[in-house]
Amino acid sequence: MKLRDAPSACPSLWRCLPCPPAELRLDLVLSSGQTFRWWESSPGAWTGVLGGRVWTLRQERDRLWYTVYGDEDDDDDDRDGRPAEAAKPDGAETDRVLRDYFQLDVGLPALYRAWGAADPLFRKVADDFPGVRVLRQDPVECLLSFICTSNNHISRITAMIERLCRAFGRRLCRLDTRPFHAFPSLSALTGADAEARLRALGFGYRAKFVSGSARAIAEGLGAEGLRQLRTVPYAEARRVLCALPGVGAKVADCVCLMALDKAEAVPVDTHVWRIARQRYGMALGGRSLTARAHQEIGDFFRGLWGPRAGWAQAVLFCADLRQGQQPAGSRDRAGGGRGKGSHEEEPP
Known part of the structure; x- marks a missing residue:
């Protein structure tokens, strides 16, 4: 077919x-x-x-x-x-x-109406960007994927994950001439040569964090223990994640939001930091995205949007992403690429 x-x-x-x-x-x-x-x-x-x-x-x-x-x-x-x-x-x-x-099972239109009632800026853009919801992903895949997002952009991250899966994952099938592979198991990424192989695939400094976090999970919580973080409070899940190699506040919040059922988690990269300062007038001093700034921005949006603040932020993130793209014709931009701002964060 x-x-x-x-x-x-x-x-x-x-x-x-x-x-x-x-x-x-x-x-x-x-x-x-x-x-x-x-x-x-x-x-x-x-x-x-x-x-x-x-x-x-x-x-x-x-x-x-x-x-x-x-x-x-x-x-x-x-x-x-x-x-x-x-x-x-x-x-x-x-x-x-x-x-x-x-x-x-989460009804989106009612949430859009509530967010729009609380936030005129959200209401201004929401009509053009309906149907933006947060995915519920496998925690291991989500975590190791987002470790790759540091100082990176979407098209390059996508290519890195494709190389990762082809090198370490089980081959599933081929459609036309394209092979598809499963995301690698933890055991596949914990071998003695895993970091070197990842570096050869172009992962750079991220190689040690991908292999290191895979090993830490395999030797500690295990995949099921990571999944069980869905049942603990947001602050506890975030603390556990931030103890893993290469996981900072932004990556931890991405995993909390997109894999661990923490709808209140608001991932903050330099792009979201700029939105908070320029569009919402948040006066956050300093020239770097500090842990304090992460907390203040997250708290501000949770106060504005309520218990599903991470979902509301996903809508504005998507809207800003699309509005910043060039006209159709660029495959990078058609796939969501936006330069470094898409997932920019200081390396750990």
Whole structure:
């Protein structure tokens, strides 16, 4: 099956969920720096890896359509060069995975109305950017991915994560000529040569932090212990994360918000710091983004937007990202690239 095929071309292999654009806009959510595993495989269709499987998603009016591809037989990688075929989904399970990933049980329009009532600036931009919601990602993948965001931009981060998965992850399938791999396991990233291999892949100083955090988790909390941070208070989860190699306040808040159910977490990079100062008039002194500034900005937005402040910030972040792009034609910008400001933070 070709990626360009529309849902109607193969109806028995596609399923849909009710999901109006006010609840979810794939083009905004999947390209704005929350995740780095999706690409626009054809106009309006997004293909990527979720939960160890390859998916293609697309929206048509008030429906979210999806298909899931079967795993490639590892013992027969080169069978006549044929691409993977789409697998008939186990509907109840795949529906659950998507609903959980996009947190579709959270009603977005009511939140937009509440944020707009509290904040005229939010109200001014929200109508042009509906359906921006926070993803609920695997904690290990989210953590190790965001370690790579320090002093980086979206298109480069995406390429780094692709190289990481190809080098260390299990191959899942091939669509047309493109191979897809699962995100690496902790054990794959804790070998003696992991840091050197990551440096060879262009990770630079981040190599020691990716391998170091993978090792610290494997030898400490474990993947399940990291996931269990979903049940502890935000401050405690943040403290645990900040003790890991290469994890500062911004990375910890990204993981808290996008993987650990801490909707009040407000990730602050230099870009968000600038928004707080220039648009909201926050008088934060100094020339660097200090721990105190992180706390003050987060507290300000939590006071303004309430218990889902991180979700509201995601809307403004996405709006600012799109408004700062050049006209269509740049693949970098079509994928969400914005220069260093997209995920800029001082190296640990």
